[in-house]
Amino acid sequence: MYNNTIQNKKFKQIVNYVHEKANNLAISRMQYMVCMFIIGFFLAAGGVADAQIKLKAKVPDLCFECHKELKKAQSDKYVHFLFKDGKCTSCHDAHVSKRKGLMVDKVDSICLGCHDSIRNLVESAIVHGALRANSCTECHSAHSSKNNHLLVKEEKGLCLNCHENLNRQFQKPVICRPFKEGECSACHNSHASPMSSLLVTQPNKLCSKCHEPRCKAGQVSIATAVASMDCTSCHSGHSSFDKGLLGPFGHKVFMDKNCEECHNPIRSQRDISTKIKGADLCFKCHKRNMSKYEYVDNDIHVKDAKNQCTVCHDEHASNQKNLTKKESNVCAKCHESTERRTLAMESALKSVGCEPIKNRKCFECHIPSHSSRPLNYRADEIPLCARCHSAQHKITHPVGIDIKDPRSGGPLTCNSCHSMHSAGADFMLTHDRKRALCIQCHKM
Numbered sequence: 001m002y003n004n005t006i007q008n009k010k011f012k013q014i015v016n017y018v019h020e021k022a023n024n025l026a027i028s029r030m031q032y033m034v035c036m037f038i039i040g041f042f043l044a045a046g047g048v049a050d051a052q053i054k055l056k057a058k059v060p061d062l063c064f065e066c067h068k069e070l071k072k073a074q075s076d077k078y079v080h081f082l083f084k085d086g087k088c089t090s091c092h093d094a095h096v097s098k099r100k101g102l103m104v105d106k107v108d109s110i111c112l113g114c115h116d117s118i119r120n121l122v123e124s125a126i127v128h129g130a131l132r133a134n135s136c137t138e139c140h141s142a143h144s145s146k147n148n149h150l151l152v153k154e155e156k157g158l159c160l161n162c163h164e165n166l167n168r169q170f171q172k173p174v175i176c177r178p179f180k181e182g183e184c185s186a187c188h189n190s191h192a193s194p195m196s197s198l199l200v201t202q203p204n205k206l207c208s209k210c211h212e213p214r215c216k217a218g219q220v221s222i223a224t225a226v227a228s229m230d231c232t233s234c235h236s237g238h239s240s241f242d243k244g245l246l247g248p249f250g251h252k253v254f255m256d257k258n259c260e261e262c263h264n265p266i267r268s269q270r271d272i273s274t275k276i277k278g279a280d281l282c283f284k285c286h287k288r289n290m291s292k293y294e295y296v297d298n299d300i301h302v303k304d305a306k307n308q309c310t311v312c313h314d315e316h317a318s319n320q321k322n323l324t325k326k327e328s329n330v331c332a333k334c335h336e337s338t339e340r341r342t343l344a345m346e347s348a349l350k351s352v353g354c355e356p357i358k359n360r361k362c363f364e365c366h367i368p369s370h371s372s373r374p375l376n377y378r379a380d381e382i383p384l385c386a387r388c389h390s391a392q393h394k395i396t397h398p399v400g401i402d403i404k405d406p407r408s409g410g411p412l413t414c415n416s417c418h419s420m421h422s423a424g425a426d427f428m429l430t431h432d433r434k435r436a437l438c439i440q441c442h443k444m
Helices: 002-025 029-050 068-073 107-114 116-122 155-162 164-171 203-208 279-283 336-349 381-386 390-394
Strands: 400-404
Touching: 107 116, 155 164, 381 390
Parallel strands: none
Antiparallel strands: none
16 A cells, blocks of 8 residues: 555656646647656556565575575584675575676675775785686685685695695795794785785795894894895795705805805994995806806896896895896886786686796796897797797797788787787787687788
8 A cells, every 4th residue: 555655656746747848848649648658657667666575485594495505504613704694695696697606796896895905905916816816716615614714725725726836845854934834824915915925014024023133144143234134035935955944046155154255354233245346246256148148238127227137136045046036026116017917918818828927937038138139038039939839839820030920021920919918818819819810910
C-alpha cells in the first residue's frame, strides 16, 4: 500500500511537469500521449524493482548450503574480516560475472579498495612483481588461513617459491638471523617500497635496528664514518662465506683487509681519503683497455662524475659480478620514463619473458661507459638478442644489414618489431602479429 502511494505521488508530479512543458512547447496531443505512456511504463518497472525478493535463507548461510568447505574455514586461526562477518557479496556477485569466482571486480582492485595504506604505497613506490601482476591471491588466501596475514603458506616457503636462487644462500656458513629464520618481512615490504629491493627503510637504519656498526680498518674503528653509508655496499643482507657477511663479490684488496692499498693511513677521528682521486685510482690496477669493453672517456653517464667508475661499480663489495651496483638504483634515477613504460607493459601484457627486463638487469644488455654502440649495447642488436634467443634467431623473419626496413630505410633488426620496454602486444611486439604488425611494412 505504501509503495503504491509513493508511485502515485511520483506519477502526479511527473504528469504535472510534462503537462506544463507541453503547453510551453505546444506539442501535439499524440506526442503528449506517447510521453504519458513511456512515463507510466518506467514507473511501473520501477515499482517492480522496488519490490523485495525474499531469500530462502540469510547470507552467508545461504552460500554455505553449497560451499560447505567454506563454513569450516571460518574456524581457521586467521579469518578475513569480511568473510568472518558473512559479507560474501562485498567481493562476489551472487548471479553472474565476467571474472572467475564471480568476483565483482579484478582481485587487486577489490583488495586495494579496503587496504588504503597499501594502495597509497603502490602509487608512489617500487611495486613487488607479484602485486604488479594483479595476483594478491597468489600470496594471500581470500577467506582464511592457518598463517598470519592470511598467507597461503608460511612466509619463508612462500617467498622461496619465486626467489628460488636464494636457496643457495642457506648453504653458506654465515647467515643473517632474520633470513635464516625465514622472516623476510623483517627487512622487506612484500607489497611496495620506495627503497631498493623493497626494503622497509634505508639500509643503514634497517641494519642498526639489530646491530650498531662495528666496522674497523685494521685496529681503528671507522663506525662513525660509515654510520650513514649503505651497509649493502659492503655487506650481504642474506649470507656470506666471510665473517661480517662481506660480499659475496668483493674487491680483492678489501676482502683481504688491505685498506691502505688504496687509502691514506687511517687514523681515529680523521676523514678517510684515497691516495689518488677519482678514476685514476682504479686505473692504477685496472687498465683502460684491459678487456674487450674498453673505457669510453666522454660517455654521457660518467663524464661529469667525480669518480666515473663508482657510478656503476661498488669499490668494496657487491651482490653482483664485476662489483656492479644494482641497476634499479643506478639507471632508474635518470631513466624514470623508461621504468614507467616498462611497468605499464608488464601490467598490460603478462607475457613479458625477457629475464633481464623482468629482473631489471640493465647491464646484461647495456654497458655504460664501456661501449660506443647506440644505447651502449654490449654487442650489435641481432647478436645481442641471439645470445639468449638462439632458437628464435634460427627461424626468424629475415633480418640483417641486407634486409631493409621500408619505414626507415635502415637494416631490419630485432628492435624493428619488438619493443623492449614498451611493447603493445604478446612476445614484446610493437603490434599484434596476426595483422597489425605485418601491415606496418607490407601495405595492403
